Amino acid sequence: MEIFKLNFLVCCVLLSLISQAQIAISSNGNRPNVSAMLDIQSTDKGVLIPRLSTSQRQAIFTPANGLMVYDITTSSFWFSQSGLWKELKIESVPETDMPIPIQFQGGIVEVHPTDSGIGVNWTDAQQTCNNLIAFGYDDWFLPSKLLLDAMYKQSYLIKGLSQTESAKYWSSTEADATSAYTQRLDYGGPDPDNKDMAVDHNCRCVRKK
Numbered sequence: 001m002e003i004f005k006l007n008f009l010v011c012c013v014l015l016s017l018i019s020q021a022q023i024a025i026s027s028n029g030n031r032p033n034v035s036a037m038l039d040i041q042s043t044d045k046g047v048l049i050p051r052l053s054t055s056q057r058q059a060i061f062t063p064a065n066g067l068m069v070y071d072i073t074t075s076s077f078w079f080s081q082s083g084l085w086k087e088l089k090i091e092s093v094p095e096t097d098m099p100i101p102i103q104f105q106g107g108i109v110e111v112h113p114t115d116s117g118i119g120v121n122w123t124d125a126q127q128t129c130n131n132l133i134a135f136g137y138d139d140w141f142l143p144s145k146l147l148l149d150a151m152y153k154q155s156y157l158i159k160g161l162s163q164t165e166s167a168k169y170w171s172s173t174e175a176d177a178t179s180a181y182t183q184r185l186d187y188g189g190p191d192p193d194n195k196d197m198a199v200d201h202n203c204r205c206v207r208k209k
Contacts, residue, residue, distance in 0.1 A: 049077075057085065099135055101209060102154045104147055108209040111151060112140065114160055117203040122180045122195035125170040125203035132205050140205040145173035145181040145190050147206060152188045158204075161185050166200045168193065 024032035024039045032039035040047055052060075054073040063080035071078050077088040099110035117128040125142055132140040143151060148171045155161055162169075163186035171181045175192035182193045182201065193201070 099207070100158050102150060102157060104150045109143075109147060109150075110207050110209050111158055112205045114204075115162065115202045116140075116205040119198050120170070120201060120203055121198040122170050122193075122201075124198070125201075126172065128203055129205035134205075137207055140207045142170060142172040142203060143206045145171040145183070147171070148181075148183045149188065149190065151204070151206075152183060152185045155185055161204070162202055168201050170201060170203045 022032040022034075022037055022039070024030060024041060026039075026041035028041070030041055049068060049070055051070045051072050054071055057069050057071055057078060060067070060069075060080075062083070063085075065081055067080040069078055070076075071087075074087065078085050079088065080086075097113055100113060101108050101110055103109075112132075112134060116132060117125050120128065129140050129142040132138070134140065148169060151158060151169075155163065163184075165184070165186065167186075168182040168184055168191070171183065171190070173181045173190075175181055179192040179194050181190040183190050
């Protein structure tokens with residue numbers, strides 16, 4: 001009879017956990033957050049996910065989308081997506097006294113760490129970049145309209161940009177014989193401006209790595 005009561009009590013506890021459908025792991029007995037299926041609560045400990053070597057990770061059969069492991073060979077986190085393993089990388093903000101690498105059309109372009117010309121017209125911007133010798137390189141150029149847009153989209157990496165309503169940056173792309181495309185780097189979107197305009201027009205030179 002006592003064994004029956006014990007089994008019945010265990011079943012009741014298990015059914016209660018299953019019906020709750022949410023789990024909280026904590027030292028203070030707090031209930032899980034309503035938006036979480038699993039809520040791990042601690043003020044002095046973390047979560048340690050499975051640690052595998054690269055060969056062990058790659059040997060996992062048909063990993064589910066979102067499956068995550070820590071690869072002890074590469075010392076980094078990896079997750080599975082559509083049958084492929086992808087490494088989680090954190091982009092660091094480069095030092096401002098060196099050329100800043102950004103992604104562009106499958107390659108890397110280096111952006112000069114400071115504005116190369118402030119208050120310049122389009123012709124002067126072109127000449128400034130073409131004549132620039134910096135960091136041991138003389139192959140700097142004025143970015144195209146597309147490259148300038150890539151700079152805007154990755155502007156969180158680039159320090160010292162003039163990102164105001166009035167400041168615009170020249171591109172090398174011409175709209176017609178008298179105008180070329182510029183772009184504000186605080187919101188994006190190219191605008192054709194007369195090539196003779198200089199006030200509030202800057203240039204930032206780039207080079208292919």
